[in-house]
Amino acid sequence: MSVPELIRIVSRDSPMALAQVERVRAELAVLHPEVRTEVVPVKTTGDKWLGDLAAVEGKGAFTKEVDAALLAGEADLAVHCVKDVPADRPLPAGTVFAAFLERDDIRDALVHPDGLTLDELPAGTRIGTSAVRRIAQLAATHPHLECVPFRGNANRRLAKLAAGEADALLLAVSGLERIGRRDVISEVLSPETMMPPIGAGILALQCREGDSELIDAVSGLGHPATHREATAERMFLHVLQGHCNSPIAGYARVDRSGELSLRACVFTPDGKTRLNAHEWAGRLDAATLGTSVAVSLLRQGAREIIDGIPH
Numbered sequence: 428m429s430v431p432e433l434i435r436i437v438s439r440d441s442p443m444a445l446a447q448v449e450r451v452r453a454e455l456a457v458l459h460p461e462v463r464t465e466v467v468p469v470k471t472t473g474d475k476w477l478g479d480l481a482a483v484e485g486k487g488a489f490t491k492e493v494d495a496a497l498l499a500g501e502a503d504l505a506v507h508c509v510k511d512v513p514a515d516r517p518l519p520a521g522t523v524f525a526a527f528l529e530r531d532d533i534r535d536a537l538v539h540p541d542g543l544t545l546d547e548l549p550a551g552t553r554i555g556t557s558a559v560r561r562i563a564q565l566a567a568t569h570p571h572l573e574c575v576p577f578r579g580n581a582n583r584r585l586a587k588l589a590a591g592e593a594d595a596l597l598l599a600v601s602g603l604e605r606i607g608r609r610d611v612i613s614e615v616l617s618p619e620t621m622m623p624p625i626g627a628g629i630l631a632l633q634c635r636e637g638d639s640e641l642i643d644a645v646s647g648l649g650h651p652a653t654h655r656e657a658t659a660e661r662m663f664l665h666v667l668q669g670h671c672n673s674p675i676a677g678y679a680r681v682d683r684s685g686e687l688s689l690r691a692c693v694f695t696p697d698g699k700t701r702l703n704a705h706e707w708a709g710r711l712d713a714a715t716l717g718t719s720v721a722v723s724l725l726r727q728g729a730r731e732i733i734d735g736i737p738h
């Protein structure tokens with residue numbers, strides 16, 4: 428098998444994104460020590476605009492410029508957080524996923540400077556988060572806490588927390604690990620306490636469709652169980668057709684015996700209504716499982732909830 432001499436890797440330029448690229452380079456170096464890699468960092472709309480994401484692009488704000496560099500031939504391979512790749516529409520024409528890397532921790536964490544846990548936080552504690560998924564779930568279980576809008580990459584959010592712009596934060600465990608800041612975590616929240624977003628903790632490698640030499644070279648970085656989980660989760664989101672303000676959460680799991688299941692929820696923004704579904708794939712493939720779980724939520728009224736939220 429011939430492998431490319433040089434692979435130019437494009438990604439966002441945040442510390443988290445660059446750490447993700449380093450993981451890909453390290454795994455590639457093990458598999459293909461002869462391949463050289465170069466990093467092409469780009470700023471995305473989502474990095475530049477710190478207001479409400481619905482006001483700009485909403486979905487795709489963290490991926491558009493990365494995809495454009497790939498399609499323009501300025502780079503050969505894009506590294507994305509699956510969580511940030513829109514699932515309601517197909518991938519940009521001419522691009523494909525070549526691999527999903529082994530999944531990291533899917534859970535969210537509380538970051539509180541004095542080390543309190545979520546249940547210990549006093550009434551009125553300001554939680555810095557703009558995520559509708561986190562806001563809806565907190566409103567349901569901890570209505571005495573107050574969410575304040577908070578955007579920017581994880582390092583910037585930690586700096587804003589230190590500057591007193593909030594009293595605590597919710598951030599993904601995987602993201603904090605990638606930037607080397609697991610130390611700031613005061614509590615790791617179970618998926619039952621804070622249901623993760625679709626695609627949590629998964630990195631995807633995306634490339635140009637016809638680039639078969641590159642696709643062959645990087646497909647060896649793929650993790651089969653993660654691939655099944657990502658496929659089920661993204662098909663679920665595709666069938667549900669949410670928008671950037673719809674609180675949707677869920678995760679698929681391949682258990683030790685290889686059985687795939689998917690649980691998912693749709694919330695109203697105030698968290699007062701919560702639709703739940705949990706199904707096992709059995710003999711179905713991952714994409715069909717995702718479809719089935721979405722249909723189950725639609726039967727319970729998910730469409731009315733999603734369409735009733737301004738966006």
Ligand SMILES: NCc1[nH]cc(CCC(=O)O)c1CC(=O)O
Nearest residue numbers: 508510598599601602627628629
């Ligand atoms: N929106 C930014 C973003 N995109 C992916 C992650 C976490 C890492 C991952 O799930 O791959 C984060 C940070 C966060 O939500 O705390």
